Amino acid sequence: MSGFKVEKQGLLTTVQDKGRPGYQQYGIIVGGAMDPWALRLANVLVGNPDGAAGLEITMMGPELVMTADTKIAVGGGDLSASIDGKDIPLWTAVPVSAGQTISFGKPRSGVRAYIAFGGGIDVPEVLGSRSTYIKAELGGYEGRELNKGDHVSLLPKTSDVPRRRLHPSLIPDYDKTRPVRVISGPDEDLFNEDTMSRFYESEFYLTNEVDRMGYRLEGPGLAPEKEAGILSDATTMGTIQVPAGGQPMLLLADRQTAGGYARIGTVIQEDMPRVAQYGPHEKIQFSAVKVEEAQQLIIKREQAFRCLMKLLHL
């Protein structure tokens, strides 16, 4: 059993899974897929456990030549995935044989796609995860992004599955015209009321500085009332920090475990899939939501996902 060879390098292609929780108190980040739901769903479509490792593809995808027969499923953003030049549908398990080429074209919607391979990518587990943390050269394929010429192995398939397509109700909501929901705080007291309403009523734009660590946003100033520097403290996926300059930063998968800027709020998990699909210069708006409501949404999604796994005997 082999896997695939990287024929052409994409913009940024990394091995990712659900992440590496449990080590944040030592400064080791959780990392993992920017859009974990897309990867989890793609995994179950090919009969993998949802924590199997797949590829995260960014904007311009790579070209991969298969060296094994297996099934793949592509989820997340639509980056025009194809096999031997023929378009393949998203959220669908499709067979692929040794010698065939997986490639990507123009991004149609979103900026990140995920490929799950039957069996999952075979790289060593480091601290319980196969996800790549480039900055610390940890996990993934030699701790780095994939380059031309790399040979990547797959694990044996754990279950064989018929061609499957995901029910549309299970696909995450990627509608970017809707505001992204945020739970305020914990440093909301450092901002005056006007600033808080400006945050929830204004339009923000992503700048050019966008990566797996976070997005720098541009919009009306949100400078905190008091000195912007707080003592370094925990952040999480989706936390929005505001430095003294007043321009917010939205923290993502490869964020540091702790940051020293005022945290105006955190995006709810239900809305993170579409946050992961924003590209430079796109418009983003925020709306306030209570923690109880956010938890109902994510519980519903998790339960639906578990039903699906049960249905597929995973």
Add this chain to the structure above:
Amino acid sequence: MIKPLGDAGVRVSFGTEISEEVHRQVRAFTSVLEREPADGIIEWVPSYTAVTVFYEPWNLSYKEAAEHIEKLLQLAEEETIPEGRTWHLPVCYSSEFAPDLEGISESTGISPDEIVNRHVESLYTVYMLGFTPGFPYLGGMDPGIAVPRLTSPRSSVPAGSVGIAGEQTGVYSLTTPGGWRIIGKTPVKLYDPEREEPVFLRAGDKIRFRAVTKKEYEQIEEEINKGAYEVTVEGGRSS
């Protein structure tokens, strides 16, 4: 004070200023939390003044998480805090490893040798780890050698560099951009993904720096590369 950090995190705060007393409360709380985590709690991140607990909302609601924390806060009042370990880290303060030592000397009026003496004299407390894997935020430095961060951070600070930022001192665990003023370098790897325990420091541990010559630094570095060097440590495990 208990507050949400998103829909899967809850932050409990013990104060707003760095102090030994607040640190003691943070440690007492993490100590009981470690013993009695509720189902659904994944991990927690202690900081200078707070502990943020991450949990799975489908196993534990925000309300339940907050109630559990209230209960632990009461238990923490009676908690005996485990003794942290003391690590002895060799540091070479030679000018080639200390690009900011002269500058600090100029702005404080203290000679470079005296700055090194004062830096070596103190016993430091690891308040938290973060920024990069294994980067310790240390408290307990002589305030006389405190200097602000560089106004414009360096694009690359080598791993092992020992720096000062205000009254904090710390050690870069990875080669990264950084704005702390660099006064020396340790050959010890605070983060090593090849090691069974990539990060050996824990919040609550103590650090003592030991000044070594360039030659000793190189000897230790060689031993580390051969896997033959053990960092001197006193005391039991803190967690």
